[in-house]
Amino acid sequence: MPIHPPTIAEALRYAQTRLAAASPTPQLDAAVLLSYVVARSRALLLAHSDRSLSAAQWQAFMDLVARRVNLEPIAYLVGEREFYGLPFFVDARVLVPRPETELLVERALAWITSQPAERPLVVVDLGTGSGCIAIALAYHAPRCRVYGLDLSPAALAVAERNVARHQLGERVTLLHSDGFAALPEAVDLVVSNPPYTLLDEIDEGVRRHEPHLALDGGPDGLAAYRELLPAAAKIVCQTQPGAVLLEIGAWQGEDVAALARSIFAAASVAVLPDLAGHDRVVEVLIGGRGA
Ligand SMILES: C[S@@+](CC[C@H](N)C(=O)[O-])C[C@H]1O[C@@H](n2cnc3c(N)ncnc32)[C@H](O)[C@@H]1O
Missing domain, CATH: 3.40.50.150 (Vaccinia Virus protein VP39)
Structure with a gap:
């Protein structure tokens, strides 16, 4: 796990690895959750994948990924x-x-x-x-x-x-x-x-x-x-x-x-x-x- 707030690309890689065992769609789940946290479309995320997250965004994202690993529906996570x-x-x-x-x-x-x-x-x-x-x-x-x-x-x-x-x-x-x-x-x-x-x-x-x-x-x-x-x-x-x-x-x-x-x-x-x-x-x- 990255120690400092990672870039968007690093955060997505981290989440995909964690979600692989919990979800049939780890890549999609990671993108949906990160897009929700940063309030940007998935397309924009990919276009700016070298940007760093803030510490608050990184924490919020890790919390959501942990809940998804516990099999919570994506719909509940993004409301x-x-x-x-x-x-x-x-x-x-x-x-x-x-x-x-x-x-x-x-x-x-x-x-x-x-x-x-x-x-x-x-x-x-x-x-x-x-x-x-x-x-x-x-x-x-x-x-x-x-x-x-x-x-x-x-x-x-x-x-x-x-x-x-x-x-x-x-x-x-x-x-x-x-x-x-x-x-x-x-x-x-x-x-x-x-x-x-x-x-x-x-x-x-x-x-x-x-x-x-x-x-x-x-x-x-x-x-x-x-x-x-x-x-x-x-x-x-x-x-x-x-x-x-x-x-x-x-x-x-x-x-x-x-x-x-x-x-x-x-x-x-x-x-x-x-x-x-x-x-x-x-x-x-x-x-x-x-x-
Ligand atoms: C399968 S969910 C359907 C929810 C929603 N209509 C949908 O399709 O997504 C069934 C709903 O019936 C409610 N329910 C269960 N027993 C009931 C009862 N005896 N009287 C009224 N509602 C009941 C539950 O609280 C739940 O919201």
Whole structure:
């Protein structure tokens, strides 16, 4: 390790070596973290790689590298993750938004578009976490009012910050809620990325740093769906077309679709794959086929 504050090139070399065992992308991680510390783009870093860091920058960078060696997600270290084209503040109080969850937003927007333009729509995002789904929907579908519910007050504080950042406070309402308990009205669309993983089978970095309340799907990963689906049937408006869209684990398509069919007997239920070809969303269309 360099004793005096090193140049940018030396700092990057030091970090890449330290990160090699912890990350599949040590070079990228080192560049992202250093770029964050010096508040300059990665391109500028490379263009000025012979410049020395200040002592404070070097210390801050070493601290972040040590946290990354301990498998902390990059998004927590830099306090941000992009989702559906929008930036979100994130920290250890919320799950890091995942790219595969964008399919849920895409299908929700397709369903919203399939409804008559003059129909105002009410949406609920159960387990809103950072607020990424609720905010992306409100941002892209101005006719929607969206409720974001979460059992974790800490997660709701993060979501609040993101709602304010995107100036959507008039159409996104965040509520502390166990399931749909605090929801004050019927909705047209339910979306949820509930906890569905088996804690002893997930990546070590995820298990160590991301909130277990956001991850733990119980002994078979299906606990949240068993509670959520019958409850959703009670809060989806019955007089007009409605939809329930749920993210699932790649192995859960058949089980969650069967649960959905047992509860929404007259609905059209489909399992949809993500870009990698893995089952990712169960779509329940009530009262007529949507998009
Ligand atoms: C998989 S995370 C999804 C977070 C965010 N929607 C996303 O897609 O990145 C699940 C979220 O559900 C919340 N949650 C877990 N159990 C809940 C419950 N019984 N009622 C409401 N929210 C719950 C967790 O706190 C967590 O924020």
